[in-house]
Amino acid sequence: MIGRDEVLHVARLARLELGEDEIEPMARELSAVLDHVAKIAELDLSGVPPTSHVVEVTGALRADEPRPCLEREVVLSQAPAVSDEGFLVPSPQA
């Protein structure tokens, strides 16, 4: 069973603010899903390698050559706030 403190700890890791009314339902719903997925603990998986790719890909590397990319103005046009040539964000310290 996931408790309130654990929910708040994970929310901090996820950079997610939860309203007071969201914490208890989140604890309950996460617990229900985790109880269900805990069934995989019953399987004997010793010596089984973890999946990295389901379909084998070889030679995915390309030459590291400079290529044109999106123009700065095009990218900045989607930002909520910009300053001169960059993204504008609040100060890390209030």
Add this chain to the structure above:
Amino acid sequence: MSDILALTAADAAEEIAMGRLSAEELFAAYRSRALADRDAGEAGLNCFTWVAESTPAPAPARPLAGVPLAVKDLFCTEGVPSQAGSRILEGYLPPYTATVVRSLADAGAPLLAKTNQDEFAMGSSTENSAYGPVRNPWDRGRVPGGSSGGSAAAVAAGLAPWALGTDTGGSIRQPAALCGIVGLKPTYGSVSRYGMIAFASSLDQAGPITRNVRDAALLLAHMVGHDPCDATSIQFPERVTLPHAERLDGIKLGVPAELSQDGIAPGVQRAFASALARAEELGAERHDVALPHAPHALSAYYVLAPAECSSNLARYDGVRYGMRAQDAEDLLSMYTRTRHDGFGPEVKRRVMLGTYALSSGYYDAYYGRAQRVRTKIAEDFRAAFEQVDFILTPTAPTIAFLLGEKTGDPLAMYLNDYCTVPMSLAGVPAISIPCGLSDGLPVGLQIAGPAFSENRLLEAAHALEMAFEFDGAPARV
């Protein structure tokens, strides 16, 4: 042309190529239907998040001849709103177009509309959308399935000739089943994911949602191919061809007890049984196969997909695109409040679940184990395909359920993916075709094959489709 909207996409393309139908007339006819649905809001089916502002100018002859395409909101389309059904991408106009959308446009399938979906493709009912829920054209009180519910409902209702969807754990196949149409999830890697807004990158795959199997083959033929912008994409080993098979002589069909008995609604089991009987009449041999780890697929999936989601969705921080919470006093609270305001409840749940599963002390127990279960599931499929050509299961455990019926119980919602998730984890292709009705609502038959067996899979699906003679007309609006 008496009723151009009744034409399948492939037939419409042929009529245009023969000069008997104008591409502009067809586009305009669908555009006005899509606009009517959009303007009706939730009084309509709520299939669309955006509809083309005008009919494209006449173009030179191309393979898809100008047959218009509806595209799930999850795909980036240059200068056209692309929000993945989320508030957090409010106002986002991508500076580029997804490779697969561009390929299809180049082949002659212009963008008709963007379709509604579960937020970031997380859901099985298309109720988790910032644009409100989509309705099932067979029964407006029911869900269309999800997450590609807008694409499926639009095709079933005749509001689009065909559509693009995406499938992570069943998001093409399950809504296709619940709406009585065809949905194909290709082999992982066969279609570029570039410009497809990421949910779980090791599972996400684009695919066609169509009225019949032939349309699915035609659309897929112009979707596959290696893309230098997606390092997991692979050159499809052969040309995708249009299916013609009417018989299944000598084809071995495997039926796994694990995915066709417990937890499957009686009406769905009955439709599935009669589909198998029809397959045998067409000359197929029925075999029992074992997928011993398939019952654990859902558990593994609901660790792996949220884990990848929590990582992929870290990018939504209010800095570079979409919305930003106002009046935050510092950088950290700007991040956390933007995500609080911008994400819906299901996305928050998955981000939390994934962050938990990846967090210190739990990684081995959850993520590590789930990746090992995934290996066992892929091995099960490889072993089964040494005995049989295809694996058949019902696509979804139930017919379309009522709006609101499962929104309060995430686990009940997740169980919708029980039959589709194993193929996703194994990376193999699977198609859903309508095989009958239960209580007047469509039931989907899922056919899965080995990696890159799409041509054979489409042939078998075509033969079965001919035999089922499923009538989708009741859903047309």
